[in-house]
Amino acid sequence: MYRRTYLEVNCDKLKNNIINIKQNYPDYEYYFGVVKGNAYGHGGYIINSLISGGVNYLAVSSLEEAIKLRQYNTEIPILVLEPIHLEFLDKCMKYNITITVSNMEYFRELITIELPKQIKIHVKLDTGMSRLGITNASDLNEILQKLPNNKNLYLEGLYTHFATSGINDKHWDNQLEKFKEITKDIDLSTIPIVHMGRSLTLVTHPKIPFCNGIRLGIVMYGMAQKMPVSRGFKAFLRNFRNNRNKKKLHISPTVTTNNLDLNTAITLYSEVMDIRKISANDFVGYGALFIAPKVMIIATVPIGYADGIPKKIKHVVINDKIYNVVGEVCMDMISVVVDENVNLYDKVTILGSDKLPIKKVANECGISSYTLFEGITNRVPRVYIEGDTTTEISY
Numbered sequence: 001m002y003r004r005t006y007l008e009v010n011c012d013k014l015k016n017n018i019i020n021i022k023q024n025y026p027d028y029e030y031y032f033g034v035v036k037g038n039a040y041g042h043g044g045y046i047i048n049s050l051i052s053g054g055v056n057y058l059a060v061s062s063l064e065e066a067i068k069l070r071q072y073n074t075e076i077p078i079l080v081l082e083p084i085h086l087e088f089l090d091k092c093m094k095y096n097i098t099i100t101v102s103n104m105e106y107f108r109e110l111i112t113i114e115l116p117k118q119i120k121i122h123v124k125l126d127t128g129m130s131r132l133g134i135t136n137a138s139d140l141n142e143i144l145q146k147l148p149n150n151k152n153l154y155l156e157g158l159y160t161h162f163a164t165s166g167i168n169d170k171h172w173d174n175q176l177e178k179f180k181e182i183t184k185d186i187d188l189s190t191i192p193i194v195h196m197g198r199s200l201t202l203v204t205h206p207k208i209p210f211c212n213g214i215r216l217g218i219v220m221y222g223m224a225q226k227m228p229v230s231r232g233f234k235a236f237l238r239n240f241r242n243n244r245n246k247k248k249l250h251i252s253p254t255v256t257t258n259n260l261d262l263n264t265a266i267t268l269y270s271e272v273m274d275i276r277k278i279s280a281n282d283f284v285g286y287g288a289l290f291i292a293p294k295v296m297i298i299a300t301v302p303i304g305y306a307d308g309i310p311k312k313i314k315h316v317v318i319n320d321k322i323y324n325v326v327g328e329v330c331m332d333m334i335s336v337v338v339d340e341n342v343n344l345y346d347k348v349t350i351l352g353s354d355k356l357p358i359k360k361v362a363n364e365c366g367i368s369s370y371t372l373f374e375g376i377t378n379r380v381p382r383v384y385i386e387g388d389t390t391t392e393i394s395y
């Protein structure tokens, strides 16, 4: 790397997260690692750490993403969660990619195609998101009737996606019921993989009995929603309020809590590229939006929104101390008010340390941790830590 702005990814932490998840939830046969969006910003390189932790299927959004991952692992099955244009089925066969069937027009065309090699398909059901998926039992029955006529299409999976956590809403329960309704004529135990849940489903609800697969996204990267523990006066008040509201709000009877012990694995670093003393009433940055109220020391740090940092970022850490970001976040730089203890080329932590945990930074910036993870662009090289070794990759 030339510019010392980089994302450090600790692969050992990711592997341990998977081990911990599997220890807490050992009853699934298939643990899908959702690694779309460049593995939630971590980079495709991490897939072998996830696999060594116990992930045994991967899921991505596009054929491009799936093919890119093949450079790191040629064996692991990869499901593409969105339909792939049928003209590219040859690529799916070549790279051993599992496809999603999500509507009848697609299916009816698919079964007319002569395939030289087997393709695995997962049928997606629309149970309440109105994006993708088969919506009724008769369509699903047609798929199951016609599939055996095409010897190279293998129905490996059936799945849906939950829109909500289902903690304070009934939508989750309705989706579960809708899944049962669409599959009412099917013996689900004859389908090799049935997967409905994502991270929130795993950590906030008991296992759905007929599902043997779970799709792990944000939880693998170290974020787990903890249900509040019902102890202490505050919890008493919260329970009192919730009980009173139960008539109005739906609090799912299946809500659980969890004992997961997970860690986020990324730290975003940069350095002090320039440092200057400014006088009272001097301006900093575009739009002259920040006016120094007094003499100040400004450190210029080479990271900006082209690297994916949120425009509302407020703090960084230098030499273990928190400093304020001032002025507009530019495309390539930020300005930080520092003190005499900060020197040229000092390391700057932008997010991910104990003082700047992902969740806190996301909250401060008014975005989700998904957006924060995914935002880090490919301009930022990734440096992977595995035991004593480091590997630098530019995507």
Ligand SMILES: Cc1ncc(COP(=O)(O)O)c(C=O)c1O
Residues within 6 Å of the ligand: 034, 081, 161, 197, 198, 199, 200, 215, 216, 217, 218, 219
């Ligand atoms: C179909 C599907 N399954 C699973 C996931 C993983 O979700 P999460 O990160 O909430 O676990 C996603 C993410 O958006 C998804 O689109």
